[in-house]
Amino acid sequence: MRYYGPILKFLGLIASLSSACVLPAYASDAPLTLPPFEHAYEPRDLDERGLWQKWDEYEKAFARSPVVYHEPDLVNYIKGVLCETVGPDRCGATRIYIVRDTNFNASMAPNGIMSVNTGLLLRVKNEAELASVLGHEFAHFEQRHSLNGFKKRRRGSDLVSWMTIAAGVSVAAGGSTGYQHHRDYRTSIYGDVYRYARDQERESDILSAQYLVLSPYSSGAAAHVWLRLLDEDAEQARERKRSRRRQWTGWADSHPSSFERADYLSRLADEANDEGVYRTSEYLEAIGPYLPEFFDDQLQRNDFSATKFLLEQIAQDGWTADLLFLQGELYRKRGNPRDLVTAATAYLNAIEAGYENANAWRGLGLSQMRSGTQAEGRQALKTYIRMAPDAPDASMMSLLIGEE
């Protein structure tokens, strides 16, 4: 938000002054209602039955997969947020699976499987933001987007196949432009399929905003998610010396750009002007116990600036002992001489703040030994071994401090 907030405000001003920017939303005086929901919906036609059958088979294996994070408390918490968002009757149709994946993503299958990546849980800051993403995924389910998208892609590929035959016949009959026309139409059809997918995403965003307006949560949270993703990308782009992503929607993009989504979602929130809650402390309390594990995967991505950004976002309301430890890990892994000093300080702060896990002493010892303060480093590693004699690396650390 630090980069894009002012730009978005400026664009919002332009949009409010321009009659061309009309959102298909709830600007009218009519009361906001959700589409009718059918309890215990069963697939109707052959295509839908086939899709459901495929996903039912997938779910049997997926539910047992080691990639799925089996933590009933966390699953129940996320399900609770979804139920508050879409209502208890609707949310009963879903099963939530938390997937160990550092990417920001969630997905919804036509039979009610909702997958939520740990990378998404790291990147949302409160229940309202989580609710906006869960609501978006649920909207895909409610609007039967998987089925409609499948039919759209099939129609497109059917058309391309028939046109290939027609172009062949045309050229065989002496036509000179058959293949050229074929290429042009094929490009146009593919573009139409991508456009259709983006429209489905927009439709889900808008329906999700409606869920939020009718829920206890603030619909203003939805735009915050995309703005923060843009800021995170800006941090990564600066470090990696690459251009920024997700600013503009491209021809072959399956989703609108983050910038576009932030723009129309913030305008929808302005129109709704609802007074919902964010529940930041409740969210941090619920995911707090899992943060170190989620971050461990993120710390392996060699993505210093983006990870630092994530950590600082979570720490906005205060650096807890857990967060200080993770800060130490982040700097130690980059390992420049100045980083090792910062890391050692972070570990010491974590210990002072009450971090009880022996790994803080491990990180402190390794940072100090590598930065030239061997005596202190050995002492810290001795404390680590004393606190965690059965640690997987205890023998290695004993060798390092010369006790083996």
Place this chain on the structure above:
Amino acid sequence: MSLSITKVAIAATVSLLLFSSHAAFAGWKHIKVENNEVGKGGMTVLPLSEWNRWSKREAKRGESWTKNGFPLNRIDFFTQIEAGESIYKERSKKHQPLPKFQSDMLLPDLAELFKANFSIVNDATGFEVMKLEPAKLGSVPGLKVSYTYLNPNDPLTRLGEARMAVHDERLYVINYTAPELHYFDESISEARAIMDTVTLN
């Protein structure tokens, strides 16, 4: 004269295609039970049984062997990694940069360097070190990492065992991975024998 020019053109095209196909398409090579120069001469390895080598290299001076296909068992050799180089080949500095070997790294730091390189290249999550202990790679003191990891959309738990050592200020790694189910146990003893007997050049 025109015919001979045509023949020369055809011959040139065919040789170009043959030459370029060699570079463009990867293939398999049979590894026999004999001393093998591995990773462009970075290591000398004597396997106990026959393996297959994939021509595509995961590192500038590395190579990869398998018995039943990479998803089922795989041994990777990484040799002569200089300070400032990553373990695996860095295919995109802008989109997937890899952490680099630094000359002042402690032995446990090498394990973390490997963990990050491996996780990024293989898109692995849940990389958990089960044991990190001192061990020799050939005759050079180093370390052994035993670990487990997960791949997205993969129902199998996978195990790995890597040995690393720094020799003449250059890092050497041998890494064996396979699914926990059946395949890891099937070839781990041979992988360990290779790690025990390798000569670092």
